[in-house]
Amino acid sequence: MNHQVDGHVLGPKNSSKHPASLLLGSHGQLTLSSECCNTQCQLEHALLSRSIGAMARTITFDGGFVFVCNEPQRLNRWIAQHSSTPLIAKLEANLALIILATVFTAIVGYATFVYGVPAAAKVVAHMLPVSVEREVGEHSLTMLDDMGFEASELAPERQAQLQQMFSATVEKLDPHTAAFSQTPKLMLRHTGEMANAFALADGHVILTDAMVNLAANDAQLEAVVLHELGHIQQRHILTNLVQSAILSISAALIVGETSGISDILVSFTVLGTSLSYSRQHEREADEFAATYLQRWYQSTASLVQLYQALDDGHDVDIPGWASTHPELTERIETLQLHDTSQQ
Amino acid sequence: MSSVDSSSNNVTVEKTSQFKFHGNGTEFFGIWIVNVLLSIVTLGIYSAWAKVRTNNYFYGNTELDGDRFEYLAQPMQLLIGRMIALVVVIGWSVLNVTHPLAGGVTAVLIAFIVPFLAVRNARFDARVTRFRNVRFDFKGGYGGAYINLLLKPLIAYAIIIGGTVALVVGFKAMSDSMASVGIGLGLLFFVVATALTYAWVTVGFSQYIVNGYRYGGKPFNASLQVREYVKIGLTAAAIFTAIIAGLVAVAYASGIGSSLMAVFAGAGEEDLKSDPSMLIYIFGGYFGFLLLTVIIAAYVRVCTRNYLFNQTKLDDELQLVSAMKVASFFGLILTNLLITVSTLGLGRAWVAVRTARYMSSVTAVEGDLNQFSVDDHNATTSSAIADEVADAFDINLGII
Known part of the structure; x- marks a missing residue:
């Protein structure tokens, strides 16, 4: 049975429209009639525009005459009946595949951000030369000076004692499982009342005077030093830098367009994800410290006590998801679990 | 106003053709998610094909006066450009981590080739766009690109930063008691200079881009007034200031302000502990501020697009018309945000379709x-490299 559809013809490389009608034969023959062009051909010899969803299709005849239909859905249906639909168009309309693709994409997206990015960053961080660590570390040291970190006000004898404790701790570590790319160094600093301890990329462990004073005994300080050595040994600082680079680049590539709102969304997502990576690093450093405390003293009590002291002197309760560190109560519980599992 | 002019010359009533978008969010979701799946499975290689299919879908569903637009780029063109862009981006980010200084120098070099890339990008995009068998083109020269995209913005920054700093430092040098006057004047200068130079830069930039476009051989032309952009910029600044002032007044009147100040002054850790609602105010204020910037950005976008389009003619015969409204556009942005967040990003297909439908409905x-x-021109377009580097670095000109 023959159908007829109306529309117009566009001349080759010209924008003029000419009214036209197209006769659709039952065996796929096309008969185009218009004031500018009358022609006949088989569907398979004409050039069809791509089939994507229900998008209106056009037919290009010999010489570049293009037929555009007034009733695109009728023409689309006839074309579908008389030619084979391309595989990709079939896939894009296949409900089962769409559901599978949705689930798959969600899983891959989740796994990439939770496991893929940290793992890739770790690999990259370990490939970077030591000179990078040194340079980043020096940069952080100058930044600390700018932020008002000053020379420690502890008595010189006390400082010497702490340095000795530090090198003794480093030497006690298992040289096989805890190899360092740079020799760790202890640096004592004074900055107001802030009790803090942290590690730099070049192997510096910084303890503030307030932290030294907060600790009830040197065993607790040793525990904190172990935690920071964990960061250094696992190259967490460099890994962090690489992670942020990967995150920012991939976020920019995924989002692509620029309206103010998507910038906000991206920055929130990148920030939130970076924070979750940071919390993971804290857990790993705790794990490192706990392993050695168990081995040497059969107890993680010293670290637990210090965290409790920190928690007591603590001020603002920032919710866990918005913080660089997991909640102290959670970390204490994990450490105590270590003790019970060993007994 | 143009209809009055033309009706006096022309006896026939002006005919208006509305853009129409025929795409469907649910249908496009299927296309999009299958493309994402194939891109993942092929480790990103399929993404060039995905981009072509997506653009085919959006161009091919955009109708004007009974005909659809066409996207003619071939996936291989995009793939080659994409690979080069990837190498550049990775190389640059590694350099940035290992040698921050060299990374910085490279960033400056990249800034210097941005105008070049922008021209190539505009040309590529124009030449792969076809309507009624006739392709678009972009004829803007490199000289104009460097003046309008690099030189003018640099001059604007120099004026804004230099003037503000000079005022603040100058008054402080006179005497310490004059320092606050200097800061006040500096702030005023900053706002006014920003609005004026923004207008000056935007006019140069938009005029350069629009006047560079061709449809077949026929030129687009727009003559823009700096005055209009100044009006838009100053109105936006006034709305922003008024809302902020209003919020600050409310905060002080209700007593929230003073306790917040105490928190920021440092004495507040105990206060925070005793009154956790402070934290809510701080978060609320932060989100409120973001929302406000989005409103202002929407206002500026709507006004500038309407003005630009309504000043643009094709070969002095056809007049572009844009009738965006701030309320409806802001509503679109906000609902798009909610869809994206509530679907964890999977709703982007609907967001894209809704945005295209809205943009068509106001054009x-x-x-x-x-x-x-x-008649079509016979330009050959083969290289997509500039296009892809531009994409990865996100310097798309975003004029429409």
Whole structure:
């Protein structure tokens, strides 16, 4: 049975429209009639525009005459009946595949951000030369000076004692499982009342005077030093830098367009994800410290006590998801679990 | 106003053709998610094909006066450009981590080739766009690109930063008691200079881009007034200041302000502990501020697009028309945000379709398209490299 559809013809490389009608034969023959062009051909010899969803299709005849239909859905249906639909168009309309693709994409997206990015960053961080660590570390040291970190006000004898404790701790570590790319160094600093301890990329462990004073005994300080050595040994600082680079680049590539709102969304997502990576690093450093405390003293009590002291002197309760560190109560519980599992 | 002019010259009533978008969010979701799946499975290689299919879908569903647009780029063109862009981006980010200084120098070098890339990008995009068998083109020269995209913005920054710093430092040098006057004047200068130079830069930039476009051989032209952009910029600044002032007044009146100040002054850790609602105010204020910047950005976007389009003619015969409204556009942005967040990003297909539908619904062409006959030019377009590097670095000109 023959159908007829109306529309117009566009001349080759010209924008003029000419009214036209197209006769659709039952065996796929096309008969185009218009004031500018009358022609006949088989569907398979004409050039069809791509089939994507229900998008209106056009037919290009010999010489570049293009037929555009007034009733695109009728023409689309006839074309579908008389030619084979391309595989990709079939896939894009296949409900089962769409559901599978949705689930798959969600899983891959989740796994990439939770496991893929940290793992890739770790690999990259370990490939970077030591000179990078040194340079980043020096940069952080100058930044600390700018932020008002000053020379420690502890008595010189006390400082010497702490340095000795530090090198003794480093030497006690298992040289096989805890190899360092740079020799760790202890640096004592004074900055107001802030009790803090942290590690730099070049192997510096910084303890503030307030932290030294907060600790009830040197065993607790040793525990904190172990935690920071964990960061250094696992190259967490460099890994962090690489992670942020990967995150920012991939976020920019995924989002692509620029309206103010998507910038906000991206920055929130990148920030939130970076924070979750940071919390993971804290857990790993705790794990490192706990392993050695168990081995040497059969107890993680010293670290637990210090965290409790920190928690007591603590001020603002920032919710866990918005913080660089997991909640102290959670970390204490994990450490105590270590003790019970060993007994 | 143009309809008054033309009706005096022309006896026939101006015909207006409205853009129409025929895409469907649910249908496009299927296309999009299958493309994402194939891109993942092929480790990103398929993404060039995905981009072509997506653009085919959006161009091919955009109708003007009975005909659809066409996207003619081939996936291989995009793939080659994409690989080069990837190498550049990775190389640059590694350099940035290992040698921050060299990374910085490279960033400056990249800034210097941005105008070049922008021209190539505009040309590529124009040449792969076809309507009624006739392709678009971009003829803007490199000289104009460097003046309008690099030189003018640099001059603007120099004026804004230099002037503000000079005022603040100058008054402080006179005497310490004058320092606050200097800061006040500096702030005023900053706002006014930003609005004025923004207008000056935007006019140069938009005029350069629009006047560079061709449809077949026929030129687009727009003559823009700096005055109009100044009006838009100053109105936006006034709305922003008024809302902020209003919020601050409310905060002080209700007593929240003073306790917040105490928190920021440092004495507040105990206060925070005793009154956790402070934290809510701080978060609320932060989100409120973001929302406000989005409103202002929407206002500026709507006004500038309407003005630009309504000043643009094709070969002095066809008039572009844009009738965006701040409220409806802001509503679109906000609902798009909610869809994206609530679907964890999977709703992007609907977001894209809704945005295209909205943009089409506020865009039209005045004049008789049927009488407007154009021949295609014979340009050959083969390289997508500039296009892709531009994409990865996100310097798309975003004029429409």
